[in-house]
Amino acid sequence: MTELRLDGSGVVVTGAGSGIGEGLARGFAARGARVVVNDLDAAAASRVAADVGALALAGDAADPGSVTRLVAAAREHLGEIDLFCANAGVAPMGGVEGKRAATPQGWAAAFDVNVMAHVHAATALLPAWLERGQGRFVSTASAAGLLTMLGSAPYAVSKHAAVAFAEWLRVTYAHRGIVVQTLCPQGVRTPMLEGSGRLGRALLEPDAIDVSVVVDAVVAALADDRFLVLPHPEVAGYLAAKAAGLGAWTAQMNRLQQRLETPRPRP
Ligand SMILES: NC(=O)c1ccc[n+]([C@@H]2O[C@H](COP(=O)([O-])OP(=O)(O)OC[C@H]3O[C@@H](n4cnc5c(N)ncnc54)[C@H](O)[C@@H]3O)[C@@H](O)[C@H]2O)c1
Structure with missing residues (x-):
């Protein structure tokens, strides 16, 4: 079992200008880590970094060149x-037909940011980590990557791919000092949840948790090398x-879909 002590550690968080990433950057800095704050939104990255005495390195976590520069500068x-x-x-909404179909751009963004960003980061990180025999990679997937997400096919599918990539990394490198963990929350009160459409909100809001609960779960998971980090x-x-039974489980999820898509009678 490997523990990461945050005090004095060097940490990079992508998408740290808002929501869960911002919470992680603040929580890590408060525990003595030296933090690099990345976000596509340069102003948001600078704001968070300035607040916690971190370094802001804005850039696109889904662009291979930008990730190479981020890792080198960090x-x-x-x-x-x-x-x-x-x-x-990112969480592009929509399915495959009708007015609510996801767009090709939505599908591409989901795979670029939710999956390929992890591949680009691992590509930049692994050579030096393997040489050093040490490194910890925590990807934020989602419970949608283990279960599914109503109302967003690109999100459900890309988050499964994110979990699959984390699994693959772990299986391939666990014996070489690399710890891979994947964070899979359900609803978390962030701007993303607010934008997750009627079905998404109906599904996630009743059990939604604050970012601080997610941060505590991640910090607790750094004490060991568990794979799944489950704030819920x-x-x-x-x-x-x-x-235990995919047929029964999909039938149950379909009943939930039917219940949530039926407009509630006005009181
Ligand atoms: N909020 C939830 O309910 C929830 C649940 C499960 C998983 N997640 C996951 O948690 C992660 C963070 O989501 P959040 O809820 O904090 O959302 P958020 O929208 O509050 O924050 C996401 C941040 O990522 C940044 N970002 C987007 N694309 C980027 C890119 N290409 N490069 C760099 N930065 C980029 C955005 O500018 C934003 O600051 C996401 O991976 C999301 O899928 C969220």
Whole structure:
């Protein structure tokens, strides 16, 4: 079991200008980590970094060149990156037909930011981490990557791919000092949840948690090398039920879809 002590560690968080990433950057800095704040939104990255005495390195976490520059500049600043949180994500809404169909741009963005950003980061990080025999990669996937997401096919599918990539990294490098963990919350009160459409909000808002709960779950997970980081512990039970019978589980999720898509009568 490997522990990462945050005090004095060098940490990079992508998508740290808002929501969960911002919470992680603030929580890590408060525990003594030296933090690099990345976000596509340069003003947001600068604001968070200035607040916590971190370095802001704005850029697109889904662009390979930009990620190479981020990792190089972060290493220059931190000495070495002990923890990389691949957290930036997007949630394009929609399915495959009708007025609510997801667009080709939505599908592409979901795969670029929710999956390929993790691949680009791992590509830039792994050579030096393998040489050093040490490194910790925490990707923010979602419970949608273990279960599904009503109302967004690109999100459900790309988050499954994010979990699959984290699994693959872990299986391939666990014996070489690389710890890979994946964060899979359900609803978290952030701007993303507000923008997740009627179905998404109906599904997620009743059990939504504050960012601070997610930060505490990630900090707790750094004490060991568990794979799944579940700020909603009930997700472990849902996953077990899914594994026990996919037919029954999809039928139950379809009943939930039907219930949520039926407009509620006005009081
Ligand atoms: N909020 C939830 O309910 C919830 C639940 C499960 C998982 N997640 C995941 O948590 C992560 C963070 O989401 P959030 O809720 O904090 O959302 P958010 O919208 O509050 O923050 C996301 C941040 O990522 C940045 N970003 C987007 N694309 C980027 C890119 N290409 N490069 C760099 N930065 C980029 C945005 O500018 C924004 O600041 C995402 O991966 C999301 O899918 C969120």
